[in-house]
Amino acid sequence: MNTVRHTAPGERAAAPPPGANQAGQAGTSSMTLTAVKFLGRYGTLLVLVLLVLVFSFLDGSRFLSFTNFQNILLQSTISVVIALGLTVVLVVGEFDLSIGYTASLAGVLTAGLYAGSAGGKLGAIGLVLAVGALIGLVNGLIVTKLGVNALVGTLGIGSVVMGATYIVTSGVPQSLDASGMDLLQVYLGKLGPIPWPIVILFLIAGVLWLLLNRTSLGLEWQAVGGNRTAAELSGIRVHRAVILAFVVCGVLAAAGGVLITANVGSGQIAGGQGYLLSSFAAAFLGSACLRDGEFHVVGTVIGVVTVAVGFNGMAIHGVSTSAQFIFQGLLLIAAVGMSTSARRMVSGRRVGR
Amino acid sequence: MKATEHAAARAAGDDPAPLLSVRGAVKHYGLVQALRGADLTVGRGEVHGLLGANGAGKSTLVKILAGLTRPDEGSFTLDGAPFRPGNIREAAAAGVRLAHQELAIVPALTVRQNLHLGRYLHPELTGAKERELAYAALFEEWGLDISLDAVMRELSPAHQATVALAKTLVGDGRLLILDEPTASLGPKEVSGLFAIIRRRVEAGAGVIFVSHRLGEVSRLCDAITVLRNGQRVHDGRMEGVDEHALADLIAHDAGGDRRRAARTTTTRAARAAKHASSGGPLLSVDGLRLQSRVHDVSFEVNPGEIVGIAGLVGSGRTEVLETLVGLRRIVSGEIRLGGRPHQPRDPAGALRQGVVLVPEERLAQAIFTQRDIVFNFSSSRFRTLGGGPGGMLSRRSRYRESARRLAESLRLKARSLNDSIMSLSGGNQQKVVLGRATVDGLRLLLLDEPTRGVDVGARHDFQQMVRGLADQGVGVVYVSSELAELEYCDRIVVMVEGRATVQFDNDDRFDEDELTRLCFLRADAAAAEQA
Numbered sequence: 095m096n097t098v099r100h101t102a103p104g105e106r107a108a109a110p111p112p113g114a115n116q117a118g119q120a121g122t123s124s125m126t127l128t129a130v131k132f133l134g135r136y137g138t139l140l141v142l143v144l145l146v147l148v149f150s151f152l153d154g155s156r157f158l159s160f161t162n163f164q165n166i167l168l169q170s171t172i173s174v175v176i177a178l179g180l181t182v183v184l185v186v187g188e189f190d191l192s193i194g195y196t197a198s199l200a201g202v203l204t205a206g207l208y209a210g211s212a213g214g215k216l217g218a219i220g221l222v223l224a225v226g227a228l229i230g231l232v233n234g235l236i237v238t239k240l241g242v243n244a245l246v247g248t249l250g251i252g253s254v255v256m257g258a259t260y261i262v263t264s265g266v267p268q269s270l271d272a273s274g275m276d277l278l279q280v281y282l283g284k285l286g287p288i289p290w291p292i293v294i295l296f297l298i299a300g301v302l303w304l305l306l307n308r309t310s311l312g313l314e315w316q317a318v319g320g321n322r323t324a325a326e327l328s329g330i331r332v333h334r335a336v337i338l339a340f341v342v343c344g345v346l347a348a349a350g351g352v353l354i355t356a357n358v359g360s361g362q363i364a365g366g367q368g369y370l371l372s373s374f375a376a377a378f379l380g381s382a383c384l385r386d387g388e389f390h391v392v393g394t395v396i397g398v399v400t401v402a403v404g405f406n407g408m409a410i411h412g413v414s415t416s417a418q419f420i421f422q423g424l425l426l427i428a429a430v431g432m433s434t435s436a437r438r439m440v441s442g443r444r445v446g447r
Numbered sequence: 448m449k450a451t452e453h454a455a456a457r458a459a460g461d462d463p464a465p466l467l468s469v470r471g472a473v474k475h476y477g478l479v480q481a482l483r484g485a486d487l488t489v490g491r492g493e494v495h496g497l498l499g500a501n502g503a504g505k506s507t508l509v510k511i512l513a514g515l516t517r518p519d520e521g522s523f524t525l526d527g528a529p530f531r532p533g534n535i536r537e538a539a540a541a542g543v544r545l546a547h548q549e550l551a552i553v554p555a556l557t558v559r560q561n562l563h564l565g566r567y568l569h570p571e572l573t574g575a576k577e578r579e580l581a582y583a584a585l586f587e588e589w590g591l592d593i594s595l596d597a598v599m600r601e602l603s604p605a606h607q608a609t610v611a612l613a614k615t616l617v618g619d620g621r622l623l624i625l626d627e628p629t630a631s632l633g634p635k636e637v638s639g640l641f642a643i644i645r646r647r648v649e650a651g652a653g654v655i656f657v658s659h660r661l662g663e664v665s666r667l668c669d670a671i672t673v674l675r676n677g678q679r680v681h682d683g684r685m686e687g688v689d690e691h692a693l694a695d696l697i698a699h700d701a702g703g704d705r706r707r708a709a710r711t712t713t714t715r716a717a718r719a720a721k722h723a724s725s726g727g728p729l730l731s732v733d734g735l736r737l738q739s740r741v742h743d744v745s746f747e748v749n750p751g752e753i754v755g756i757a758g759l760v761g762s763g764r765t766e767v768l769e770t771l772v773g774l775r776r777i778v779s780g781e782i783r784l785g786g787r788p789h790q791p792r793d794p795a796g797a798l799r800q801g802v803v804l805v806p807e808e809r810l811a812q813a814i815f816t817q818r819d820i821v822f823n824f825s826s827s828r829f830r831t832l833g834g835g836p837g838g839m840l841s842r843r844s845r846y847r848e849s850a851r852r853l854a855e856s857l858r859l860k861a862r863s864l865n866d867s868i869m870s871l872s873g874g875n876q877q878k879v880v881l882g883r884a885t886v887d888g889l890r891l892l893l894l895d896e897p898t899r900g901v902d903v904g905a906r907h908d909f910q911q912m913v914r915g916l917a918d919q920g921v922g923v924v925y926v927s928s929e930l931a932e933l934e935y936c937d938r939i940v941v942m943v944e945g946r947a948t949v950q951f952d953n954d955d956r957f958d959e960d961e962l963t964r965l966c967f968l969r970a971d972a973a974a975a976e977q978a
Contacts, residue, residue, distance in 0.1 A: 310829040310839050317826050320815040327772070327806060327813065328826035328883060329798030388817060437817075 131386075134436020138383035138393070138429070142400040149407030156410050164289070168281075170402045171291040172197075172353045176366075177373035177394050178302045179346030184377055184389040185306065186339045187319040188237060188244040192252030193347040193373060196229050197366030199259045200351025202268045205361025209271035223348050229255060230344020234337030259363055268361035280356040294353070295395075298346070303391040305342075315339055319389075375401055375422060378429035387437030401425060464527050466491045466653040467512070467622055472521035474507050474677075481507040482518070483677035489622065489653045489670075494644055496668035496685065497657045500697055500963050504677040505657050506548070509624050512655075513545035514538030525622065539568045542621035546628055548657075550611045554600035558610050561599055569618025581617040588646075589639040604631045604739075609640075616643060623647065624655040629663060630761055641667050659759050660944070661690045661967055673697055690972045698964035727786050729922040730891055732767070735780035741766050742945040743970075744780075748891065748922040753913065755925045755936030755953070759966050763945040764926040765807060768893045771924075772797040772804045784891065798827065801890030805880050805897055809873065813880045820864045820871070823879045824850040827886050853882035858908045874905020881912060891922045898932060910935050930962045941965045941973075948973040 133140075149157045156162065176193055183190045200222045207218035229251065236247045270277060285293045306312040314335045317325040326332050347366070354365045379400055380393025401422065408418050469487040474480070482504045489495045499505045510516045512523070514532030523530040525541060532538035535545075552561050562582055563575075572578045579595065586593050586609075593606055602610070608631035615623055625644075629637050644654050644667065658664055664671065665685065673681040673696045681696050728747040735744040741763040748754045756764045769775045771782065773791030782789045784800060791797035794804065806812040815823050825846040830838035832845040850864050857878040861871055868876060877897060884892060894913070898906045914935065917923050925936055933939055934957045940950040941962070948970045965973065 308841050310833045310841055313822075313826075313829045313841050316818070317815060317822075317829075320817050321812070323806070323812040324815055325826065326794050327804055329795045329803075329886070330826070330829075331793070331795045386817070 130432075130435045133432045134382055134386050135384060137432040137436075138379045138396060138400055141379070141425070141428070142396065142403060145400065145403050145407060149403070149411065153407070153410050157407055162406065162410075164292070166399065166402045166406050167295065168289060168291050169406070170398050171295045172350050172357065173369060173372055173376060173398045173402070174295050174395055175298055175353060176347050176350035176369045177376040177398055178299065178391060179343035179350075180373045181377045181380070181389050181391065181394045182302070182306065182315065182339045182346075183244075183343045184381075185319045186315045186336050187322065188336060188339065189248060190233060190340065190343050191245060191249040191370060192229060192233060192255055193343065193350075194366040194368070194370035195252040195255040195259065196226055196344055196347035197351035197354060197369055198362070198364060199229075199255050199262070199366075200226055200348035201355045201358075201365040202259055202263050202361035202363060204277075204352045204355040205268035205270050205274075206262070208274040208277055208355075210273055215274065215277075219352060222352055223345050226344040226346070226348025226351075227341050228344070229347075230341035231337065233344065234340035237340070238333040238336050263361070263363055265363070267363065270355070270360060275359075277356045278359055280353065291353070298349070299391055299395050302346075306391055311335065311338065371422060371426065372398075372401055375426040375429055378426065378433050382429055382432035382436060387433045387435075397429070465489060466493070466526060467530075467655075468522075468524040469508070469512075470522045472508060472511065472523070473519045474504075474511065474516070475519055476507075481677055482511075482521075484521075485674060485677055486679045486682075487672050488682065489655060491653055492648050492651050493669045494648050494654045494656055494667055496664040496671040497655050497674065498659075498661075498664065498671055498693065498697055499674035500966075502676075503674040503697075505674055506626070507677075508674070509545060509626055509655070509657060512538070512543055512622075512624060514543070515545075536567050536570075539620075540570050542619070543624070544568045544615045544618075544620040544622070545624045546612050546615035546626060548626040548630070550608060550631070551614075552599050552607055552611050554598075554607075556599060557595065558593060558597050558599060558602070559595040561610055562595075562614060565614030568614050569620070572618050578617070582613060585613055585617050585643070588643060589636070591636070591639065605633045605636050608632055609636055612640065616647070620647075620652060622653045622655065624657070626657045627659070627761075628656075629658065629660060637663070659761075659967060660969075661693045661972075662969060664693065665690060690968065691976070694964045694967040694972075697967055698960040698962075729785060730771075730789075730924075731781075731783045732771075733781045733783075735767065735770065735782065736778045737763075737766055737770060737775055738778055739766065740945050741770075744942065744945075744947040746940045746947055746950060748924060750890075750920045750922055751917050752938060753917050753923040753925055753936045755927065755933035755939045756942055757927070757930055757933055757939055757962055757966055758942035760928060761944075762942040762966075764942055765895055767942075768804055768895050768924065768926060771891070771893055772802055798886065801886075801888045802893065803827070803884040803886060803889060803891075804893040805877075805884050805895060807895040807899070809876060809880065809900065814868055814876055816867075816869055818868060820854070820859075820861055820866060820868050820879060821847050821850040823868045823876075824853055824864075824882050827883050831887060850882075853879075853885070857882055857912055872902060872905065874901040874909070877901050878905060878909060878912075881909060885916065889916070889921055891924070892916060893924045893926075895926045896928065897925070898927070898929065906932075930959050930966070933957075933962065934959075943967070943969050943973070946970045949977075 176197055180190055180193055203222045203225060204218065207221060208215055233248050233251050236242045236251070237244045280290050283290050306315065314325065314330045317328065317330055318332050318335050322332060350369065351366060355361050358365065376397035377389055377394050379397030380395070381387050381389045383393040383396050385393055404421055404425065405418055408421065465488045467487065467489040469485065472482045472485045474482040485504055485508055487508065497505050497509070511518045514535040514537055525543065530541065532541060532543070553564070559579070562578070566578060572581055582595065589609065591606065591609060593602070593610065599607055599610065612625070612628055615625070628640060632640065648654055656664065656668055668685045670684050671682065671688070672679055675697070729750045730748040733745050736742055744763070744767055746754065758764050766775060770777060772794045773796055774794065777790065784802065789800065791800060791802070810816065815826065825832070828846065828849060829841060832838070832842055832849060834840040834842045847864065854861065854864060859878050860875050868879065871879070898909060901909065913923055925933065927933055934953070936953050938950060939953050939962065941948050943966060948968065949965055
């Protein structure tokens with residue numbers, strides 16, 4: 095039933111949204127609320143600081159060095175690129191489970207095609223990115239036009255892409271052509287004092303930030319992810335926005351694949367393996383950072399760095415690989431938990447249901 | 448005793464103890480009083496119709512009987528013994544079972560599983576075997592071929608509704624309460640249901656039949672009770688009472704002076720003769736028929752005119768609005784905007800034609816809860832106010848400025864436009880949605896229950912703004928169940944069960960009760976009135 099509420103002029107309406115659960119009702123103490131809100135906003139930063147402190151304590155000089163921090167960033171570039179692509183899809187409210195496979199395919203294609211003249215090399219990169227865009231387009235179409243659930247649809251496409259990777263390589267890793275060895279300079283060279291990967295990291299993050307926050311398309315993405323019906327009724331072409339999000343994700347996954355090949359020096363069939371999980375972890379960690387449960391570029395970058403710090407510290411400390419996987423898994427759960435709780439807090443619904 | 452014998456006995460005054468007796472039921476929800484001393488008497492072996500307009504108290508009374516809520520005051524007797532169920536299980540165990548208006552089904556589960564969920568409604572059937580036999584027997588009795596293993600969502604809406612009803616109909620309930628049971632049923636299922644009800648009643652059960660559909664009430668019920676404003680205003684036998692009289696009873700007019708002078712029914716001849724101001728109507732809807740709910744709707748909107756659509760929930764008004772912005776496909780009929788055929792592919796296409804919808808569910812369909820007020824104002828203008836080619840670059844300063852101007856003209860009460868939208872009251876949130884809808888080139892504004900959950904002050908501002916838009920030449924379609932609000936409209940169209948039955952110019956003699964009455968009168972009855 096509606097209660098009649100009179101708002102005096104000038105008085106700020108402090109009415110809770112309909113259906114909201116106010117602090118103190120139904121067992122949610124205000125302390126729990128504040129804690130959740132805090133975690134939702136600073137949780138990831140807390141984790142990052144905690145990790146830095148722990149590893150500084152354990153391995154002091156080996157961990158806390160300029161070279162090591164540069165290493166961390168260097169290792170993060172590929173993850174950042176792929177995770178940022180995923181972030182865009184998460185912003186519109188969808189999922190993409192094909193990114194790892196797309197990166198692998200892009201990696202082997204790069205190894206096979208990057209050769210010959212400068213024009214040819216550029217063309218090769220262009221083609222690889224176009225393949226990524228195509229995969230994204232297909233993902234977008236089956237999710238919007240066919241109405242297939244994104245989790246299932248992109249997983250299926252991912253499987254197809256993996257099959258394609260096997261066909262293209264006949265199951266054999268692809269080595270870079272001799273003329274293509276200059277690709278390795280991406281990881282070995284520098285722009286002035288800064289290694290190329292770090293330049294690329296910030297460049298791509300910068301472009302994505304502008305895209306998401308300073309273009310109409312980016313705002314439309316945010317609207318679609320925020321409330322699809324409201325976006326539709328606002329005159330936004332929802333299907334087009336979703337498809338474009340998947341395309342961008344596909345391109346970035348492919349770009350990640352190029353970088354993987356540049357890093358490793360050859361095209362590995364499972365080169366993109368592991369990036370799916372780490373991208374989700376990073377994006378969710380990022381949403382629990384400064385933005386109360388929303389996905390955003392800066393957050394994702396911090397998320398990647400946080401995971402990288404964790405892995406780096408563990409490697410320095412000599413922790414086994416299996417433990418590292420456990421760490422990443424736990425981090426993902428914690429990240430999603432913080433992020434989801436924070437979101438529920440903002441829209442006024444009780445945590446846990 | 449047979450049903451008819453019971454009814455006769457009652458009429459003759461030798462009333463055996465009634466099955467259910469409610470005296471002086473009172474219920475408050477906060478400041479709102481839903482029941483103000485309502486009475487209800489249901490006899491054994493009787494189908495008792497419970498009628499009333501929206502807000503009359505029917506749902507509340509029914510919820511109390513079913514154990515879903517407790518009354519503040521009142522005496523309730525079932526078969527002579529006091530009846531105060533603490534919850535639905537207690538009520539069901541006592542034999543009082545409710546089939547709720549909202550279908551309580553789980554689409555992903557099978558029919559058997561859904562029925563299993565409702566087993567508390569018929570505790571006298573012990574064991575899955577016994578229950579299954581009962582369900583199968585019921586479906587057979589109903590003449591339906593529904594497999595217990597079928598998945599709910601694969602059934603037609605009519606069959607889904609029958610499964611939901613089945614939970615209440617099996618077993619030996621002594622008082623079955625059916626709230627708008629025929630809403631999703633086709634004629635075949637309705638006939639089957641009525642036959643089942645008759646058989647239950649002949650076996651001695653009582654049935655309370657809550658419905659807006661006066662035709663069905665006339666057909667099925669032995670006696671009726673009419674509620675108005677939380678009190679009983681009529682009870683008696685159904686015999687000899689016709690649809691018009693029923694509609695009178697539900698609204699205020701008890702016969703006497705009805706204003707029919709300026710009314711027209713929507714025959715094609717009548718529409719053709721209608722005047723077209725300055726170049727023809729802005730919007731013309733002709734014989735609109737949709738896949739669901741809407742069978743025949745025709746009306747026009749002239750530029751600068753506010754046309755109110757009155758009707759009960761489920762009459763199809765929202766569906767008509769959704770069609771106007773491309774969210775539903777037309778089965779037959781024609782829509783013209785400014786003389787040209789109007790069939791937008793989607794709301795984006797409709798918006799480009801200057802047609803915008805403000806939806807019914809504010810939070811679920813219109814508000815970006817995680818965003819600030821500026822964003823919520825600007826979501827229809829990202830590209831039109833943006834910079835660069837095609838408006839692809841966002842221009843926050845322009846969005847902010849536009850938001851500021853809109854907030855001012857709407858008299859928005861907000862501390863800062865950068866605050867979250869959730870810091871605003873419902874009324875102010877609705878103002879923001881309205882502000883968003885007033886795009887450049889707006890020609891037709893569609894409002895679906897715009898003042899629901901909106902406080903009195905904001906309501907007034909809102910209506911002022913709508914009037915202001917109309918004065919600028921925008922056509923407005925205003926759908927509301929709060930009939931008193933339609934006083935602000937220039938013309939009113941009444942929709943009943945998917946048909947536009949009556950329309951009239953709204954002169955100074957606006958009569959809410961008359962309008963309520965019309966909302967119950969079906970097309971043929973309304974047409975008969977004009978003859």
